[in-house]
Each structure stands twice: as structure tokens, then as C-alpha cells.
Amino acid sequence: MKDIFITAALCSLLTATPALAAPPAWEITDADSRVVLFPTIHVLPDGLDWETQALKAEIQQADEVWFEIEDATSPQAVAEIQALMGEKGLSPDMPLSKRLSEDQLATLTATLDSLGVPLAQIDPMRPWLAAVMLSMTSLVQAGFNPENGVEKELEDDYADRPRRGLESPAFQVGMLASLEGDDQVGFLMSSLDDLDSIGETLLQVAHAWSKGDVEMIETELLAEMRADYPDIFAAMFTNRNANWAEIIDAEMQGSGRDFIAVGAGHLVGPESVQSMLQARGYTVRRISLVDE
Template sequence: MLARLNRLARRTAAALALASALASGLAAPAAAAPALWAIRDADSTIYLFGTVHVLRPDTAWRTPGIEAALAESDELVIEVLGADDPAAARPLILKYGVSTDGPLSSKLSPQDQARLEAAAAAAGLPPQALEPLRPWLAAMSLSIAPVIKAGYRVGSGVETVLTAEARAKGRPVEGLETLEQQIGFFAGLPPETELAMLKSTLEEVDEGPAKLDALVKAWADADLDLLEREFVTEMREKHPEVYEALAARRNRDWADQLKAKLAGSGVSFVAVGAGHLVGPDSVQAELAKRGVTVERR
């Protein structure tokens, strides 16, 4: 049981790094230029950078503008500390990810159960390992495997790289939310929405790497329209409850936190998933509602 829990913790930690995209390779081009924004007042600057949480090791994304903003910054702010830490995820899996209302197979049709068994086999998991899990955790455990097989790594993700660099330089690293909060967003979904999330994953799990390839290219090219369509529009239309829980509500909270930070002084580099920085409910849109101007760099 402990060995199985450790494996699930590792998978969950990796999948959480994919959560903002709800994704399930093309490396970014050498001339990549992901979008960067700035918020300023008399004594504060906040750089706002959209990221991809998992990348291939050879993906190019750093630009002179990004490097200058990082060099100027006093601190790094990311979505959550410890999102890639299995030890931190393990007790939260027990608390939020284990079913209390019967095995997973009892909630699935024969067709969906067959899909689950096929996806589990492809991920190297025996189907019985998923039986105790709530649908949201089963979905995340299955969605990460094809992406990892395609060469993507959490360790190459933007936040992981920037966090290591900031700590090496002795700069503080803060999180906008806790790991328990982030897992709680999934665990708090209505049961029918949680099950729909798993079914959608089973239908689209094989498309994960290709979809992420397209998203990484759009991100590297700063194609904000495509990012909005892929990150926001699809989720907003197909799964509005998931969109509200994983995107819109969090964007409102982060906008409040950034406005409060602007009232202080100093320079902060804020790196969050690119999907939070596009669309009608983006962090920038929420900041505008609070009277804060965000400028594209």
C-alpha cells in the first residue's frame, strides 16, 4: 500500500504541474518570445509572466526581456510551493483523493471501464491501482503518463527552473496558494463534474502530447488568441464548473493578492500558468476591474 501511495504521489505531483492547462514535441523555436507584462506604481514593479508547467529539456523560452526582469526582481512568486514534491502530496492524496463511496469501477459504464483499463495499461498502472481513487485523481494520474512518455518533464518546467535559480541566489520564493488549496480545487468539484472530467480524460488521453505540443508553440510565439481558445474557451464552454474552480476563481484571488503586493515596494517576478493570463477572466482583466493597469512588455 505504501509503495502504491508513493507512486500515486509522484504521479499526482507531476500531474498538478499540468493542472492549469488541464492537458493531458515540438520544442519551442530558437526565437521564442513568450509574453511578459508589467505592473508599476511609484515604488513597486510586478512582472507577470505566463508559463508552461512541464517542458521538454531542450525547449527555448528565455529572452533578453525576461532575463532583465528576473535580474531586476527581489523575489519570485509562483502559483504554489511544493507542487512537484511527492512527500508533500502524499498526505493530501489520502485526505482528498481516496474514494469513500465505492470503487472507481462502480461509477463507470462498461465502455468507460474498458477505456480506463486501456489507459491504465498504457500508463504502466494495473487497473486495480486506480480502484480506490476518486475520479479527479484517476484522471490526473492517467493524463500525465503520455506527456512524460513524449519527453516532457516537470523538472524542465518554467517554475521549477526559476525556483531553483532564485534559491541559489538567496532570493525568496512565495506561493499564491498552498498545495492543499490547489488539490482542494479538484476535490471540491461536484461528483458529476468530477466524473465528467475523468470521462473526458479517457476520451482524449492519447491526444495529450499533440495538444501540449501545440500549446507550447503558441506560448513560445506569444499567440495569445490561440492560447485563449485552447486554455480558456474550450474549458469555459464544455466544463463551466471546472473553469470556474480552476481558472476564474483563482484569477480573482490572485488579482487581489497582486494589488495588495503593489501597495508595498520592491520588484517581484510573478510566474503563473499561461492560461491564467488570457481570456475575459484573466488576471489582467481582474486587475483592471480593481483599477490596476497592466502593460505588455
């Protein structure tokens, strides 16, 4: 389930590339409001050139800048997320070694051995948290850095801009924690299947994103989950996109211009936020943030 862990960690050994293209963006308008939707990669390869002057101008001209969480990198938000993960992600009375079948536990144990992680370290975790932690561990061991990402860059560079959030940390953690038992186990086992390729996949997605290749992003981020895990897909994408479209709709009842940065998976495919806003009657247009 490589698409899920676009939210984990990514950093690579790339050299810098010239900004001959730019990530995609969409403009949502009505008579007196304009919103720019900008897809993010939560962790990026080092040296990837993506922040154009046109993008900076859009942010500086915005009345407000929105993220999935208002300030996800603040010490307060990080502490809240960590506390929630402990509260909703641990199940010492039903450890993984009892929750998984014999074959599933053998697969998990083999993966842990390859990563040098003892079973005791993750055994108390619920399957969703184990999946996230192992994917992050795999990426870090492959040389990726969780500190490098679009949101962090934007939050650092535009800290003076008025900021708002579409969701709370509690909602984001609860989204995975609320999955049914079978879905959580499926989430874990699918993630184990993808650990060997997750770094390469995220690297390809980051390059496609930096060049505006929407089709490739959708294929790599959404296609597998949409087909094989519809309930997880609905929880992670369709339902949240609908919530965000509702929030943006309410925001556009006023006037002005906003800049909204959310994960790339939410702005591709037929369930995208902009598709839902278009269905509500707004004018949607893909725009280029390439420097002239």
C-alpha cells in the same frame, strides 16, 4: 480536457530553436509599484529556447519572486502534495468500478488496456485523481518528462531571490477534490477522450507560448473547458484568478517591484489576472522580454 493537463508533464524530441521571440509578459503599475506577470508552462519540451537575458534581468531586479506555490519542487512540498493526494484522492469504499456507469467503465477499461495499466491500480482513486494520474502516465509513455518545466528552471536558477507563494499545496489539491461527483466523473471521462492527443496539444501550446502567441494559448487551454465545464473552469481559473488579483492588489499597496510566474491559462482570456487588476484601476501593459 487537454488544458487541465498542462500542469502534468511535458517533454519532447525537439531540437533547439533560436530565441527570435519570447513568451508574453504583462506589466502592472501604479504610482510606486511594478509587477511583472509571466505565464509559465509547467512542463516544457527539451531544447525549447525561452529564457532570455531580458527575462533574467526582470527577475534579478525584483524585490520578490512569486510562484503559485512558494517552492513546489522542494522535498517537503512534494511530500505534502503526495500525502494530500492520498488523503483526498482515494475512496476505497466507492471505487471507480462502482462509481462509473457500464459504458463509462468500458471506456476506462479500454484506455487502461492501451496504457498497460491494470484497473486494480486506479480503482480505489476518486475520479479527479484517476484523471490526473492517467494523463501523466500517457505523457510519460509518449516520452515526456515531468521534471522539465518553467517553474523548476526558475527555482533552480534564481534560488537566491526572495520567494513567495500565492497558494498552498493543500489548496491546489483541495480545488479538484472538492468538485461535485458529476463534475469529477465528467473530468475523468473528458480526460480519457483527450489522451491520444494530449502530447501533441501540449507541444503546440509550448511553441505558441515561446513565441508569445496569446490567442492560440487561450484557444487550446481554455475554450473547451469554459464552454463545456463551466463549474470546473470557475474552480480552476476564474475563482483562483480573483484570489490572486486580491493578493497582488494588497502587495501593490506598498512600493517596489515583484515578478510573478503563474500558469499560462491564468494570464489569457477575459478572466485573466491582469484583466481583473485593470478593473481595479491599475495600469496594465503587455511588454516584450525579447533580447535587443
